[in-house]
Structure formats: structure tokens, C-alpha cells
Amino acid sequence: QSALTQPASVSGSPGQSITISCTGTSSDVGAYNYVSWYQQLPGQAPKLLIFDVRNRPSGVSDRFSGSQSGNTASLAISGLQAEDEADYYCSSYTTSNTVVFGGGTKLTVL
Amino acid sequence: QVHLQESGPGLVKPSETLSLTCTVSGGSVSTYYWNWIRQPPGKGLEWIGNMYYSGNTKYNPSLKSRVTISVDMSRNQVSLNLNSVTAADTAVYFCAGSGARPRFDPWGQGILVTVSS
Numbered sequence: 001q002s003a004l005t006q007p008a009s010v011s012g013s014p015g016q017s018i019t020i021s022c023t024g025t026s027s028d029v030g031a032y033n034y035v036s037w038y039q040q041l042p043g044q045a046p047k048l049l050i051f052d053v054r055n056r057p058s059g060v061s062d063r064f065s066g067s068q069s070g071n072t073a074s075l076a077i078s079g080l081q082a083e084d085e086a087d088y089y090c091s092s093y094t095t096s097n098t099v100v101f102g103g104g105t106k107l108t109v110l
Numbered sequence: 111q112v113h114l115q116e117s118g119p120g121l122v123k124p125s126e127t128l129s130l131t132c133t134v135s136g137g138s139v140s141t142y143y144w145n146w147i148r149q150p151p152g153k154g155l156e157w158i159g160n161m162y163y164s165g166n167t168k169y170n171p172s173l174k175s176r177v178t179i180s181v182d183m184s185r186n187q188v189s190l191n192l193n194s195v196t197a198a199d200t201a202v203y204f205c206a207g208s209g210a211r212p213r214f215d216p217w218g219q220g221i222l223v224t225v226s227s
Contacts, residue, residue, distance in 0.1 A: 045220055
């Protein structure tokens with residue numbers, strides 16, 4: 001199984017909105033509504049931000065939102081804050097009942 | 111609130127077996143699917159595999175021939191064994207709980223394992 005494709009880096013200024021894409025295939029992202037997004041701060045374990053494409057766990061800010069179209073899922077962050085600077089990863093269930101992650105995207109808040 | 115703590119050797123020799131344990135507190139191992147995920151230094155996340163307490167397991171095809179995940183209900187622990195390790199297996203290893211679908215939460219803090227002679 002191949003890793004999902006994410007941009008290596010994105011950037012934005014405080015208050016702006018950014019979007020991170022996550023492209024897979026009809027055997028993973030496009031097969032189900034089981035894409036999740038994680039935020040990883042330096043030296044920490046990843047934190048679940050979005051599950052099942054667009055659902056937020058309790059406690060996650062509504063500035064984070066998820067969507068999907070075909071084989072591509074997206075994470076949008078609105079009202080960028082300095083504390084959002086982190087690495088972001090998507091993951092998807094696959095038709096082989098396994099899980100594949102994206103390569104990760106480094107978000108820089110300018 | 112469920113808390114996960116990984117433990118095991120921080121240094122393993124090439125060709126030997128990497129063995130890690132994830133201790134679950136604040137909950138039962140029968141509550142979740144248990145996943146192992148790793149992250150080589152400076153790189154991205156890689157799913158290794160998972161196990162449900164009933165015995166069902168699923169592994170990453172690229173690691174399947176070398177991996178075993180098991181659950182010890184009496185000790186509320188989840189274990190990972192990865193044999194025939196090489197330097198490419200050097201990584202931070204995380205355990206994480208999920209449901210039947212891959213929604214990883216909670217996570218352990220991770221443990222760095224270095225493969226070197």
C-alpha cells in the first residue's frame with residue numbers, strides 16, 4: 001500500500017485560512033468515509049482532529065473542518081493562530097482492512 | 111480516562127527482535143482495537159498493525175512477515191514483536207486505541223527504539 005499524498009508544506013498568516021489536501025485512490029480514500037486527520041506538535045504524540053471525514057472529537061476547535069471529494073480529502077483551518085503551527089497527517093481505511101497514512105504536511109504560521 | 115504507556119528497550123541490535131509493551135490504565139484492553147504506529151526520526155507516520163482482544167489481527171503488508179501483536183488481558187497490556195530488525199526500523203513507536211474504524215485516540219507518548227550494534 002502506498003502512502004497518501006499530502007503537500008510537504010503549507011503556510012499562512014495569522015487570521016487567514018489554509019487547506020491541506022490528502023490524495024489517495026479508490027482503494028482507500030475514495031472507498032469509504034473513513035479519513036482521519038491528526039495534529040502533531042514537536043516531540044508529542046499525534047492528536048486526533050477529525051474522524052470519518054468531517055467529524056470533530058469533543059474539545060477540538062471548530063476552526064478545523066474536514067471534507068472529501070472522490071479520492072481527495074481536505075483539512076481546512078480557519079482563523080490561523082500561532083499555536084496551529086505543527087505537522088498534520090491524514091489517514092484512511094483501505095479495502096484490505098488496513099490503514100494508510102499521508103506523508104505529512106508542515107504548517108508554518110508566518 | 112484511558113492512559114497508555116509504552117515500555118521496552120531503547121536499543122536493539124540488528125537482526126534481533128524488537129519487543130515493546132503498551133500498558134493500559136483507566137480502562138480495559140477489551141474496549142478498543144489496539145494499534146502500533148511508528149515514526150522514523152524526522153519522517154512520517156506508518157501504521158504497523160492492530161489487534162482486537164478477541165484475537166483478530168491485521169498487519170501492514172510491508173511488515174506482515176516480521177510482526178506479531180498480542181494482548182494480555184490479565185495484565186491489561188498490548189505487545190509488539192518485530193523480528194529481524196535493521197537500521198530502517200529505528201523509530202518512535204506509538205500504541206494507540208481505536209474502534210473498528212481507524213480513529214486513533216487515545217495515544218501513548220511513544221518510545222524511541224534505535225537499531226544499532
